[in-house]
Structure formats: C-alpha cells, structure tokens
Amino acid sequence: MLDDKFVIDAVTHGYDYAPENRSDHCDEEHYRRLGLFMTLRGHQPLESTEPGFAMTPEEFIVRWPAQSIAHALFVESDVDMAVYHPVSIPAHCKNGVSRWDIGTALRDIAPDRVKLYGFVDTFDPDRDRVFDEMRRQAAEGVIGFKFYPSSGFFDNDRILITAKYDSPEHAFPYFEHARTLGIRHLAFHKAQPVGPGSVDALKVNDISTAATAFPDMTFEVVHDGWHFLDECSMQLRIVPNIYANLECTINLIVRQPRRFAEILGRFLLYAGSSRLLYASGCAVAHPEPVLQAFRDFEMPKDLREGYGFPEMTDEDKENILGLNFARLHNFDIPAIKEKIKDDHWSKLRAEGKRSPWSEHRKIINSPDYSHKRYKAEDFTEEDYRAYQFGVAL
Helix, strand or coil: CECCECCEEEEECCEECCHHHECCCCCHHHHHHHHHHHHHHHHHHHCCCCCCCCCCHHHHCCECCHHHHHHHHHCCCCCCEEEECCECCCCCECCCCECHHHHHHHHHHCCCCEEEEEECCCCCCCHHHHHHHHHHHHHCCCCEEEECCEEEEECCCCCEEECCCCCCCCCHHHHHHHHHCCCCEEEEECCCCCCCCCCHHHCCHHHHHHHHHCCCCEEEEECCCCCCHHHHHHHHHHCCCEEEECCCCCCHHHHCHHHHHHHHHHHHHHHCCCCEECCCCCCCCCHHHHHHHHHCCCCCHHHHHHHCCCCCCHHHHHHHHHHHHHHHCCCCHHHHHHHHCCCHHHHHHHCCCCCCCHHHHHHHCCCCCCCCCCCHHHCCHHHHHHHHHCCCC
C-alpha cells in the first residue's frame, strides 16, 4: 500500500513484440519498427529518467514473462492489485500485442491480486464467433470487456478500419451480449492512436451516447484526457456512468507534471474524484515513479486561482488509487488485504523494494529464456529515424 492507501492498477499489459509473434500479414521491416516505435515513442517518454527505469529496445521488445510484470507491480512498487487487459491487433501480432495467455499466467501466480478484462474484436465480421469468444472469456472469469476504436491497420483499399460505439445496429449488440453474460463493465481505448489514419474514431463522443443508452452498465474511457480534454471533461460532467481510466494520462505526472495537473484539475472541477481510476499501463512504464509522484502531488496554486481547480485532497488520492475501482466492482478490500498479507509477493516486498525491472532483466538475460529477441545490431539508423515520422505505426 501507499501511505496506507490500497492501490489497484486498473490497466496492465503483457506485451509480445518478439520476432516469432509477427503476423503473416505484417512484413518483417514494419514489425521490427513497430516494436522500436513502442519503445522510443511509447515507453521511454513516459518513463522516469532516474537510473534503471528506461529500458533499451532489446529489453522492451520481447515476449514479457508474467513473472516480470508481477514483480514490477507487487515487489518493485506499491501496487496491491492489478487488472490485466489483453490486446489483439492480429494484423501485427498473431497471438496479440498484449497476450491473453500472459494475463492468465499472471493471474495464476497472483490469484488474489490479479483480475482480467476480456478483449472484444468488433472488427471480426463473424459476430457469432465474437460472441462465442466473449462467452469463453466470461467462463475464464473476466470482470469487464475492452474495445478498440480501430483495427490498427489499413485494409487493401488503404482505408483504416475503425469503429464507433454509438450504433444500435453495429455496437449495441456487443454490450447486450456482455450483459447476458453478467458483465456490466466495459472499457474503451480512446484519445490515443492505434494506427495511422483518421483520428475521428479516437474521439469520445460515441461513448456518451452508448453510456446513456445503457445506464445499468459502466463505461471506462481509457487514456481519458490525453487528447480531446474539453470533450472528455464535459462527458464526465453529464454522463454519470462514465469513468476516466487514466492509463498513460497519469504517467504524465513523472515527465510532464504541468500537463498532468491541467488534465486532472479539469476532471476534478467537472466531476470530482469519484470516477477517476489509476492505471499505469505497466509494462509501458513502471508504476513506482508514477505512484511516488502522485503521492506528493499538489494542485499548482496558479491553476487553482486562475481556473478554479480544486485542491487535491488525501481523500481524492485514495479514491483514484483504488477505492473507486473497488467500489465499481464491489471488491471487499479488508478481505483482500487479509488474503494477500502473507502471500509470496508480500513476503518479497517486506524484504525491501527491488530495483526497477530487475526481475525482467534477470529473466530475459537468463540462458533459460527461450524466446527469440532482437539485438542492437538488428536496428539500423534508418529504423531510428523512421519512428519520428510514425512510419512504425
């Protein structure tokens, strides 16, 4: 816990950019640059500049072991529970960008600490197959479903395949099916690009319509406020069953604290703290610097005076760090604390926090690590230049 506050990380990922996970639809050069792009444009700009936090491409572009993620969350930082989000994007990665099996392995090694959201592929034209997969994931114990605004790639006509979620014909059947499975919590990637092309599907307006049409369900806008801050803030004010999932957005507190303060201040002014959810996106960035910076965060005086932003209270921080997500899913925090107080991870943490990514580096550099890895010489100067212009997307 962080200053006796129970911490729930509302989004974690188990990435696999290893060479053998390349889809047949993705050429080798594009795939190699995709992993490099995610390192240099996704991971490193969000990561702390303190020694040990920023990973090299050779360290990040691998198949992530579940043990690496669990250790970063529960031993190297103050996270108590985590929610795993799988990501498909089959045009790039044949077994998913954030693999389902890494998520289940993470839950297996930390069963009282890890919950799963499922992935809904609304770009699969066979809706019955999608419904079957939702049923399978529900049987595996998912507590929510995740949706994406685009497939992440162009089709043969050079048109980015996108989806909006305000259509009674094309979107609502997925929500209705989730409800029949007993799952009423839905999350939507928004405000950050998935692939090149129009940004229209990244806007949040469609979620307002969907949430209003399904008042008995909750809708998390993931990466809320990263872009379209005006729309995101107004949406929180007028639609009570929408939650701001702060994956990546809260990471800005480490390297861009002023930008973070302006986003958070707007959310607090418009909706208070009761529907804001902490999420690090680990392994896109390490949770420890984010949590330490958030613990010490105060709303800047000029933003309070100039915009009327409220002061950040201890209650606000406790809500955001874990209580809001716990209330959303009816978690019994005292019971969970009792279950995990003497588990494997608590015993390791009691010995003292370890250095960042220490378990990950140990595992991937071990002779027992069996998955292929890129080496420094696999990336050319041209590859490094390409990420600046979005080619790797």
